[in-house]
Amino acid sequence: MLLSQEQIFKDMMDSIVNLDEETAIDLASKAIKDNMNLIDVIEKGYAIGIQKVGELWEEGEFFLPELMRGAQIMQNCLDLLIPHLQKGSEEVSRGKVVIATIEGDIHSIGKTIVGTMLRAYGYEVHDLGADVPAEKIIDAAIEKDADIIGVSALLTTTMFGQKKIIEILKERNLLERFKVILGGAPVTRSWVNECNADGFAENAIDAVKLVKSMLGK
Amino acid sequence: MLFNDWLKDDSKIVLFDGGFGTELLRRGILEPGKVPDMLNIENPDTIVEIHKSYYNAGSNMCHTNTFGSTPLNLRRHNLEERIEEIIEKALDNIQKACPPGSLVVGDIGPTGKFRPPVGTASSEEWHSSFATQTKLLEKGVDLFHIETISDLEEMLSAVRAVKKVSNKPIIASITYKKAKRGFFTIMGDPLEKCIHTLENENVDVIGTNCTLGSGDMLDLVKQAIDMTDIPISVKPNAGQPRLEGTKTHYDQPIEEFVRDIQEMINFGVKIVGGCCGTTPETISEIRKIIDLI
Numbered sequence: 001m002l003l004s005q006e007q008i009f010k011d012m013m014d015s016i017v018n019l020d021e022e023t024a025i026d027l028a029s030k031a032i033k034d035n036m037n038l039i040d041v042i043e044k045g046y047a048i049g050i051q052k053v054g055e056l057w058e059e060g061e062f063f064l065p066e067l068m069r070g071a072q073i074m075q076n077c078l079d080l081l082i083p084h085l086q087k088g089s090e091e092v093s094r095g096k097v098v099i100a101t102i103e104g105d106i107h108s109i110g111k112t113i114v115g116t117m118l119r120a121y122g123y124e125v126h127d128l129g130a131d132v133p134a135e136k137i138i139d140a141a142i143e144k145d146a147d148i149i150g151v152s153a154l155l156t157t158t159m160f161g162q163k164k165i166i167e168i169l170k171e172r173n174l175l176e177r178f179k180v181i182l183g184g185a186p187v188t189r190s191w192v193n194e195c196n197a198d199g200f201a202e203n204a205i206d207a208v209k210l211v212k213s214m215l216g217k
Numbered sequence: 218m219l220f221n222d223w224l225k226d227d228s229k230i231v232l233f234d235g236g237f238g239t240e241l242l243r244r245g246i247l248e249p250g251k252v253p254d255m256l257n258i259e260n261p262d263t264i265v266e267i268h269k270s271y272y273n274a275g276s277n278m279c280h281t282n283t284f285g286s287t288p289l290n291l292r293r294h295n296l297e298e299r300i301e302e303i304i305e306k307a308l309d310n311i312q313k314a315c316p317p318g319s320l321v322v323g324d325i326g327p328t329g330k331f332r333p334p335v336g337t338a339s340s341e342e343w344h345s346s347f348a349t350q351t352k353l354l355e356k357g358v359d360l361f362h363i364e365t366i367s368d369l370e371e372m373l374s375a376v377r378a379v380k381k382v383s384n385k386p387i388i389a390s391i392t393y394k395k396a397k398r399g400f401f402t403i404m405g406d407p408l409e410k411c412i413h414t415l416e417n418e419n420v421d422v423i424g425t426n427c428t429l430g431s432g433d434m435l436d437l438v439k440q441a442i443d444m445t446d447i448p449i450s451v452k453p454n455a456g457q458p459r460l461e462g463t464k465t466h467y468d469q470p471i472e473e474f475v476r477d478i479q480e481m482i483n484f485g486v487k488i489v490g491g492c493c494g495t496t497p498e499t500i501s502e503i504r505k506i507i508d509l510i
Contacts, residue, residue, distance in 0.1 A: 060396030063405030068334040104250025106293045109331060131250070156242065156458070156465045158250050186458060186465065 008036075009045040016049025017056070019066060021073045028077045032084045042081060042122065050074045050120045054205040067204070068113065074120035093124045095215040098141040099150035101130035102161035107154035107184075110204075114150065114183060117204040118211060134164040141178055147215055150207070153184040162187070163195040179214050183207060220320055220360050220386050223277070224421065224448055230482055230507045233322075233452060233490025234271035234279040235500045241267070242465060243496070252294050254286045257306035264307075268314035274497040275504030276490070277319055280362060281307045283354060284326035289338075289346040293329065301353060308357030322388075323358035325350060325375060326365050335404075340374050347378035360386040364452070365427045365492075367392045369406040369414060376418045388450050388488070389415050390424030393437060400437050408437065412444045424450030427492045430457060430469060431477035438481045448487035453477070455494030467494025475502045482510070 003011075008027065015024035024046070031041045053070035056062040062070075097118055101111045108130040115127040126144050128137060141149045153159035162182050169175045179198040182191070192200040199214065201207035223229045241247040246256065246263055257264055264282050271279045286304055291297045311321050328346050330338035351361065361379050366372040372389055379387055391411050393400040400408040415423045423445060425437060434453035441449060456469030478489050489507075491499050 060398060060401070063401065064331075064335050064403050065405060072334055106250070107329070109336065113335075155250070157247055188459070 005036075005040075009041070009048070012041065012045030013049035013052065016046055016070055016074055016077075017052050019069050019073060021076065024073050024077050025080065028080045032081065038081050038085050042078065046074055046077050047121065050117075054117070054208065058203075058205055064113070068116060071113075071116040071120040075116070078120070078122065094122045095147040095211070096124045096126070096144055097148045097150055097211060098126045098128065098137065098144055098146040099152070100128035100132040100137045100140075101152045101154070101184075102137075102158055102165075103131055103133045104161060105153050105155055105158035106130045107152070110154065110184060111150075111152040113204045114152070114201070114207045117208050121208050121212075123211060134161055134168055137165060138168055138172070138174065142174075146178060148179045148181060148211055150181050150183065153182075153187065156186045159184065159186055159191065162191075162197065166196050181207070181210055181214075218359075218386075219318075220278075221421075224386075224487070228510075230486075230510060231450075231488040232275055232277045232500065232503060232507060233450070233488060234268075234276040235274075235491035235495035235497065236455075236493045237267065237280065237282060237284070239465070239467070239493050240270075240496065252285055252291070252296060254283055254291075254303050254307065255296065255299075257282050257303055257310055258299075261306060261310050264310045265313045268311050270497040271500055272314055272316055272319055274501040275507075276500055278322050278359070279311065279315070279319075280322045280324035281311050281354065281358065283307045283324045283350070284365070285329075286353075287325070287328050287346040287350045289328035289330050289342065290326075300349070304350070304353040308354070312357060320359040321357065323351070323354035323361045323385075325354075325361055325363045325379070327367065327371060331404075332368065332370055338371075340370065343371055343374035344378045347375045348382055351379045351382040355383045355385070358385065360388065360421075362388045362390065362424075364388075364390040364424070365392050366390070367402045368404040369402060369411050370404075372411075373414065373418065376415070376420055380418075386421040388422040388424050389418075389420040390426045390450060390452065391415075392427045393425060394428055395433050395436070400440070408440060409444055412441060416445055416447055420447070422448045422450045422488060424452070424488070426450075426452035427454060430454050431474045435477045435480055435484075438484050438486055442485050449485070450488035450490075451478075451481055451486050452490045452492040454492045455499065458494065469494070471499050471502050474499060475506060478503055479506050482507070 012027050057067045115125045119125045151162045182197050182200045199210045201210045223231050288297050332338050363375045431453040455467040459466045
């Protein structure tokens with residue numbers, strides 16, 4: 001018996017929530033073979049799954065390993081599906097984000113999790129790593145034609161570099177070109193206001209919501 | 218051995234020191250991105266001064282300034298080759314401050330590397346890193362405190378590495394966050410599993426430190442105390458940090474913190490102290506209540 005499309009989408013969603021990579025990849029391969037609409041496959045199937053993984057993490061049911069594993073499986077499915085997107089499909093990338101941990105700060109785990117989650121949601125992410133000078137972050141954003149610059153700082157002693165990003169953008173007359181979002185344990189809304197940044201996220205799921213609301217998709 | 222005598226003495230409440238990194242920040246000597254452990258070499262006078270301020274405030278035992286002195290952590294700062302010098306100086310500094318009858322605790326913090334799927338660290342890598350740090354600390358400390366560990370697997374590697382190198386007592390402190398269903402590490406290990414696993418490893422004291430303020434840590438203690446007969450150690454934060462201009466503030470009033478500590482002692486906690494945001498003033502106020510017991 002043929003499964004209804006709704007059932008297939010649900011199985012795709014469940015495979016992400018159950019962290020079942022084998023099933024997730026099998027379903028993606030079958031969707032390509034059966035010539036399904038792959039944009040629907042991503043948006044009505046897998047994307048709902050990763051959204052649920054994020055919700056379970058926010059609720060304290062899932063922890064870092066489940067969150068990361070879910071995002072990695074999602075990413076592997078996207079890597080398989082994207083080259084097969086039907087001609088005429090709208091561009092699957094929702095937007096481009098350049099992220100980095102600021103100069104002087106080697107903490108990369110939070111930033112890496114944010115990058116992984118954004119990728120899993122279909123954004124094109126350029127992760128520049130940790131301890132990256134402000135100028136270099138801006139140059140990369142120009143080169144990649146990014147929509148958003150995300151800057152992380154874990155230390156109260158390095159977060160001043162986040163402010164430097166805005167100052168340099170202002171000097172170079174680039175403030176209008178990029179949205180700048182901040183993250184990291186010591187970052188608060190009042191710090192974001194003081195920096196004149198465009199937003200901040202307390203965790204990786206918040207970061208996805210923030211980017212979504214800024215890009216409107 | 219003094220520490221073991223303290224553990225056996227039911228009437229003795231042992232007092233740790235308070236925050237170290239936040240003291241360095243408060244004194245304005247920690248530059249952006251700097252490894253605090255390097256200040257053992259570059260600013261030994263201030264390090265000795267902070268140790269002295271805690272011993273003078275009434276701490277029975279204080280930590281060496283070696284929280285980040287594992288090869289894995291120092292490597293990320295290109296300082297791995299300086300590990301011997303850093304730990305040597307850390308031991309010099311604390312020995313200058315430690316009065317007779319008080320103890321020196323070898324501080325062992327997380328490596329900063331996570332296991333898959335979050336990072337790429339392996340148990341072997343952790344074990345070898347902790348073993349190197351322990352070997353260098355061993356000659357100058359009375360006991361070890363493995364602290365601020367947020368993955369039970371990393372804690373196991375640390376405990377086994379210390380035990381392989383040294384026979385000195387171990388306090389094993391895990392960092393928890395409060396979730397709807399109870400207290401968990403960020404990697405998902407529940408409190409009860411952590412406590413029973415550490416019991417099986419025969420650590421001398423089971424502890425918790427950092428992230429939680431004193432109120433939440435009191436809630437944790439109420440659960441933990443019934444889970445084990447092994448002595449418990451607590452080092453909560455002074456509430457949550459708030460940034461104002463270029464300064465970080467911890468707003469929790471000392472009286473509130475000390476009241477929570479008092480209650481934790483009433484519940485049966487053996488070792489108390491403070492983590493981020495606590496100061497020699499906090500420790501001195503805790504000393505007063507311990508002396509009244």
